[in-house]
Each structure stands twice: as structure tokens, then as C-alpha cells.
Amino acid sequence: MRYISTRGGTAPAGFIDAVLMGLADDGGLLVPDAMPQLSPETLEAWRTLSYTDLAVEVLSLFTGDDLTREELQGLVRGSYATFRHPEVTPVQKIGDNLHVLELFHGPTFAFKDVALQFLGNLYAHIAAKTGSIIHILGATSGDTGASAIEGVRGKEGIHICILYPHGKVSRVQELQMTTIQGENVLNLAIRGTFDDAQRIIKEIFADAAFKREYHLRAINSINIARILAQVVYYFYAYFRVSGEADGRRVNFSVPTGNFGDIFAGYLAKQMGLPIHRLILATNENDILTRFVNTGLYRPAAFRSTHSPSMDIQVASNFERYLYYLHGEKPEMVRELMAGFGAQGEVRASGEVLAQVQADFSAYSIENEACLNTIHGHYHGRAYLLDPHTACGVAAAELGAVEGEVTVALATAHPAKFDESIRLREITQTFPESIQALFELPQRQTVVEATAEAVRQKLVPFFGGEAGGTEAQGKAITSA
Numbered sequence: 001m002r003y004i005s006t007r008g009g010t011a012p013a014g015f016i017d018a019v020l021m022g023l024a025d026d027g028g029l030l031v032p033d034a035m036p037q038l039s040p041e042t043l044e045a046w047r048t049l050s051y052t053d054l055a056v057e058v059l060s061l062f063t064g065d066d067l068t069r070e071e072l073q074g075l076v077r078g079s080y081a082t083f084r085h086p087e088v089t090p091v092q093k094i095g096d097n098l099h100v101l102e103l104f105h106g107p108t109f110a111f112k113d114v115a116l117q118f119l120g121n122l123y124a125h126i127a128a129k130t131g132s133i134i135h136i137l138g139a140t141s142g143d144t145g146a147s148a149i150e151g152v153r154g155k156e157g158i159h160i161c162i163l164y165p166h167g168k169v170s171r172v173q174e175l176q177m178t179t180i181q182g183e184n185v186l187n188l189a190i191r192g193t194f195d196d197a198q199r200i201i202k203e204i205f206a207d208a209a210f211k212r213e214y215h216l217r218a219i220n221s222i223n224i225a226r227i228l229a230q231v232v233y234y235f236y237a238y239f240r241v242s243g244e245a246d247g248r249r250v251n252f253s254v255p256t257g258n259f260g261d262i263f264a265g266y267l268a269k270q271m272g273l274p275i276h277r278l279i280l281a282t283n284e285n286d287i288l289t290r291f292v293n294t295g296l297y298r299p300a301a302f303r304s305t306h307s308p309s310m311d312i313q314v315a316s317n318f319e320r321y322l323y324y325l326h327g328e329k330p331e332m333v334r335e336l337m338a339g340f341g342a343q344g345e346v347r348a349s350g351e352v353l354a355q356v357q358a359d360f361s362a363y364s365i366e367n368e369a370c371l372n373t374i375h376g377h378y379h380g381r382a383y384l385l386d387p388h389t390a391c392g393v394a395a396a397e398l399g400a401v402e403g404e405v406t407v408a409l410a411t412a413h414p415a416k417f418d419e420s421i422r423l424r425e426i427t428q429t430f431p432e433s434i435q436a437l438f439e440l441p442q443r444q445t446v447v448e449a450t451a452e453a454v455r456q457k458l459v460p461f462f463g464g465e466a467g468g469t470e471a472q473g474k475a476i477t478s479a
């Protein structure tokens with residue numbers, strides 16, 4: 001298996017080189033050069049595998065010769081041993097035709113842990129085996145940052161810098177990032193939105209000389225390893241519900257921001273998993289819903305919502321979907337992305353739009369509907385949804401069709417978003433490890449939302465000219 005750029009301008013790379021490259025050197029995104037195809041017999045043989053055994057089977061299709069089976073097994077087992085649930089990602093039934101796939105049993109209580117525990121271990125493995133220097137630069141709307149820091153915490157020789165929008169992440173998300181005292185962690189709170197943070201890191205990654213000099217590596221879903229690790233739980237959940245579904249078709253409803261999680265579902269379907277519909281759920285930042293329903297992909301004004309991790313306008317994995325939508329033609333992707341850069345929009349019409357609508361159903365969930373869904377399930381079924389999951393559940397309910405079963409992805413634990421939950425007068429007890437964060441000192445540095453301001457902090461941190469607390473941020477008092 002080799003990895004090629006959606007824009008066609010990089011030499012095919014093996015799995016480890018693709019992981020180290022992160023963003024493709026031509027500014028595109030890496031994708032597998034061929035999609036593994038699974039026979040019904042293979043699917044049947046995988047049905048009863050444990051999560052970790054299934055992860056080894058799925059990931060081995062993508063790692064090629066770069067990892068031996070024993071190495072992959074070791075990485076996978078180590079990654080999921082940190083989860084609090086023996087099934088890793090259990091499925092719960094919360095309605096007659098509705099299940100949730102609980103993806104929040106990892107160390108930071110969000111679905112990001114599924115891929116970032118693996119990627120953290122993989123980076124440590126690569127560093128030990130090849131001597132590569134691992135300097136991670138990532139952007140977060142709250143969950144990826146905490147999860148990535150946790151994924152590399154205490155790992156020899158790895159430094160990590162995370163950019164997040166100042167004042168726009170939840171209190172628990174901020175605490176998870178800023179209370180880590182490790183000398184290898186730098187948190188930069190930027191005066192802007194998550195889109196600014198993502199734009200800045202893409203700009204810095206696109207500077208090939210800087211990227212090379214400072215050994216920059218990606219942990220966002222621009223890194224193909226993130227997506228591949230997320231493919232596994234679609235298989236796992238499908239096997240859990242399809243028996244009980246008794247011939248009914250199985251859909252997945254996915255709360256969406258950067259288009260990474262649902263793109264993993266799209267890949268699972270392309271590999272032969274018989275997913276019927278992929279339901280895309282956005283909050284009021286609804287660019288992706290508008291694209292599916294009208295064919296126009298154009299950012300609108302940023303809205304702060306009750307599901308802040310999905311407050312995203314420009315979805316970084318959208319380019320991967322465009323690649324497949326347009327028949328794996330890099331020249332089409334180059335043209336569309338150049339058009340997006342110049343006119344700020346991408347359009348689909350005719351047969352192409354029909355294909356989009358065959359691939360996805362899409363719903364945008366407004367703030368009130370999100371809170372009503374939390375309220376309804378809490379009082380009706382004694383199940384507390386986090387606001388992102390609530391968007392997925394609300395979309396599943398809006399798109400419900402007789403004879404179909406839907407699995408909504410539960411992407412975070414409600415304790416991470418207590419500010420939203422409390423708006424419906426619901427009181428929750430925090431898990432101990434979250435409660436403990438409120439007692440810890442915090443460190444962060446606030447910077448302007450420009451690539452230049454960020455570079456000025458990165459150079460001493462990654463370049464080693466200034467270490468210690470100076471480089472890692474100032475102490476801040478709890479708000």
C-alpha cells in the first residue's frame with residue numbers, strides 16, 4: 001500500500017513516510033493508492049473479533065510492510081489498554097431503531113482518543129526505530145488537542161504544540177490541555193477561531209523548508225493514520241447491531257466538523273462494509289449540510305454553538321472526499337481547490353451532486369434542537385448525551401426511515417460540555433479524573449492569530465534555544 005496526494009504532486013509514500021509527512025508536500029492530503037476490498041466471507045470472519053483484534057485486521061490492510069504484524073499488535077494493544085471499557089467502543093441501544101456508539105471511554109473522554117492513542121504510540125515507535133525527531137504541531141477546537149497531548153505524554157523525545165481558539169473551548173477542554181505540566185508541551189491560545197488555527201497550521205506545514213528544519217508532524221485528521229484508526233469502529237459497531245437488526249439496513253449518523261470521522265465511515269463503506277446511509281450532522285456551522293443539500297460549499301459567518309468542537313467552517317478532510325467524488329482525478333482536485341482559494345467556494349451540480357446525495361444525507365441541528373434532544377433523552381431514557389452526540393442523534397431522528405436502524409456516534413462524554421448541559425437544568429457528576437483537573441494550576445500563552453506570531457513561539461520551543469517554562473507558557477489563574 002502506498003499513499004498519494006489528492007493533488008497528485010508527491011511521490012507515492014509508504015505508511016510510515018505518509019504518517020511523518022502529515023499534510024502532503026504539495027499541499028494536498030494523502031490517500032491510499034488503492035482501496036482494499038473485503039469479501040462477504042472476510043466480513044463474516046471478522047464479526048466476532050474483539051476490538052483490538054479487529055483493529056489489527058483493518059489496520060494491517062493499510063500499513064503494508066512498514067510494520068510487522070507483531071509490531072502492529074503491540075501498538076494496538078497498548079493503545080486500547082488505556083480505555084476504561086473492556087469493549088473499547090461499546091454500542092448502547094437508546095431507542096427502538098437507534099443505537100449510540102460510545103467513543104468516549106478513552107483517557108480524555110472524546111472519540112479522538114481512539115486514533116490518537118494509536119498515533120501517539122506509533123510516533124514513539126517510529127522515533128525509537130528510525131531516530132526521526134517528532135515535533136508535533138496541531139490545531140484544536142478542544143478535543144484533538146487534549147487527546148494528542150495525552151497520546152504523547154511522557155514519551156521520550158516528542159514535543160507537542162497545540163493551537164486552540166482562546167475563550168472558545170469548554171472549561172474542561174481548556175483544563176485538560178493547560179494543566180499538563182510536561183516540559184514537552186506548549187499550548188498557544190490564539191485570538192481567533194478554530195478555522196484561524198487550522199489555517200495557520202496548514203500555512204506553516206505548507207512551508208516545506210520550515211517543516212523540514214523543525215521536523216513538524218501532524219496529529220490532526222490531515223494525517224491519514226487518524227482516519228484509518230477511525231475506520232475500525234464502523235466495522236465494530238456494524239457487527240454489533242447488524243445481527244439484531246434482523247435484515248433491516250444499518251445507517252450511521254455522524255456529528256461532523258472537520259469531516260474526518262464521517263470520511264472514515266465513507267472509507268469503511270468503500271471497502272465493502274454494507275452501510276446503508278451515512279447521515280451527516282452539523283450544528284449551526286452548517287457548510288457541509290448546505291453542500292450536501294444544495295451543492296454549494298461556501299463558508300458562512302462563524303457561530304458559537306452549544307457543540308463548540310464542531311464550530312468549524314472549513315472542513316479539512318473535504319478535499320479527500322472531493323478526490324473520490326471526482327473519480328480519483330488529482331487535476332480536478334487541483335482545479336477545485338484553486339477555485340476555492342480564489343472564489344471561496346466549490347460547487348457540485350448535476351450527476352456530481354446526485355452522487356453526493358447518494359453518499360450522504362445531511363441535517364443541520366440548531367442550538368435549541370440540540371438542547372431539546374439532550375433533555376428528551378435524559379428524561380425519557382435516562383441517557384445523557386453530550387451536545388455533539390445530540391446533533392448526531394437529532395439528525396438520526398430527523399432522517400429515520402421505517403425498516404432502518406441507525407447508529408449515532410457518541411463522540412464525547414457529557415462532562416466535557418457541562419456549560420451546555422446545565423442550560424437544560426441537568427446536573428451531572430463528573431468522573432473523578434475530570435473533577436481533579438479543577439484543582440490543578442494552568443499554563444498557556446495567548447497569541448495573535450497569525451502564522452508569524454505562532455512561528456515566533458515555535459522556533460524556541462522546537463529549536464531548543466529556550467526551554468522550560470518561558471517557552472511553555474505563562475501560569476494563568478483559573479477563571
Ligand SMILES: Cc1ncc(COP(=O)(O)O)c(C=O)c1O
Pocket residue numbers: 110111141142143144221255256257258259260261262309310388389411412
Ligand atoms: C466531540 C466532537 N464531536 C464531533 C466532532 C466532529 O468530528 P470531525 O471533525 O471528524 O468531523 C468533533 C471535532 O471535530 C468533536 O470534538
Ligand SMILES: N[C@@H](CCOP(=O)(O)O)C(=O)O
Pocket residue numbers: 139140141142143144145219220221222257258260309310316
Ligand atoms: N473537533 C476537532 C477539530 C480538529 O479536528 P481533527 O479531527 O482534524 O483533529 C477538535 O476537537 O480539535
